[in-house]
Amino acid sequence: MGVAFDYCPERPENIDTILNGLDRYNPETTTVFEEYIAGQCKSQTYDSYANLALLKLYQFNPHLARDETIHNVLVKALTVFPSPDFSLCLSLLPPYVLASSKADKGPPGSGTLAEAVQHLSTLHTQLNNAQYSDFWNTFDHDDLCADLTADVAGFEDTMRIRIAVVVSQCMQEVGRDVLEGWLNFRGEKFDHFVKDVCGWTIDGQKVKVPLNKENEARSVVQRETVKFDQFSRMVKRAYEQPA
Known part of the structure; x- marks a missing residue:
C-alpha cells in the first residue's frame, strides 16, 4: 500500500487534528501553523x-499573511526538490506577487515579497534544470x-544530499571536477561527503556510484500483439473506393 500524500510521521497530534477537521479553515489557527513551520525550520523536518x-x-485572509513565514515555506519546499512542492506553494x-516578480514587469521593490519570490524562483529553476553549479554560485553571491x-537549519547540507540523490538516480559515474561544482565541496570536505555520507567511491578523477534500481541500464523489449483479422480489415479499407 502506498503512503498517503498528506502523511507526515513527525506531525504533532494537535496539527493533525486541525488538518482533519473544520479548524483548518479557521483564521485563528494561522498562529498555530506559523509556530509549526518555525519548528520545522529548526528541527529539519518537513x-x-x-x-x-x-x-x-493566507489566501482567504490576506491581512494575516506574514512574509517571513511565506519565505520559510518556500525555502522548505526547495529542500525537497525535484518534488512539485515549490510550484504548489507559488x-x-x-x-500580484507573482506578476510583479516577473522580469518583464521590471524589478520588484527591495525587501518585498515579490523580490523574495523572484530570487527563490531563480534557485528553483536552476535546481529543476540540473544547473547545480549555477545554483551554488547564485546562492553564494546573492545576499538576499x-x-x-x-532560518532553515542545515539548508546547505540538505541541498547537497538532495542533489546527490538525483545524481544517484541517473548516473553510475561522474567526473570529480563536475561533482565538486554540483556539491560546492572540494578537497577533504568533498572526499568525506562522497565516501562517508553517500557511500560512493573515488577512482582518480572519477566518482563511481553503486548500481541501484534507478541508475542501472536495462534493455526493455516492447511487444505488441496484432491479430490477423485487424490486418485484413486495414487492407480491405485501403482498396475500398469512395462512394
Whole structure:
C-alpha cells in the first residue's frame, strides 16, 4: 500500500487534528501553523500538507499573511526538490506577487515579497534544470538568498544530499571536477561527503556510484500483439473506393 500524500510521521497530534477537521479553515489557527513551520525550520523536518494549508489560509485572509513565514515555506519546499512542492506553494500566493516578480514587469521593490519570490524562483529553476553549479554560485553571491534561507537549519547540507540523490538516480559515474561544482565541496570536505555520507567511491578523477534500481541500464523489449483479422480489415479499407 502506498503512503498517503498528506502523511507526515513527525506531525504533532494537535496539527493533525486541525488538518482533519473544520479548524483548518479557521483564521485563528494561522498562529498555530506559523509556530509549526518555525519548528520545522529548526528541527529539519518537513510537512508539505500543513504548509500548504497555511498558505491557503493566507489566501482567504490576506491581512494575516506574514512574509517571513511565506519565505520559510518556500525555502522548505526547495529542500525537497525535484518534488512539485515549490510550484504548489507559488500557486497559492497572491497574483500580484507573482506578476510583479516577473522580469518583464521590471524589478520588484527591495525587501518585498515579490523580490523574495523572484530570487527563490531563480534557485528553483536552476535546481529543476540540473544547473547545480549555477545554483551554488547564485546562492553564494546573492545576499538576499542567504537571508531568506537563514532560518532553515542545515539548508546547505540538505541541498547537497538532495542533489546527490538525483545524481544517484541517473548516473553510475561522474567526473570529480563536475561533482565538486554540483556539491560546492572540494578537497577533504568533498572526499568525506562522497565516501562517508553517500557511500560512493573515488577512482582518480572519477566518482563511481553503486548500481541501484534507478541508475542501472536495462534493455526493455516492447511487444505488441496484432491479430490477423485487424490486418485484413486495414487492407480491405485501403482498396475500398469512395462512394
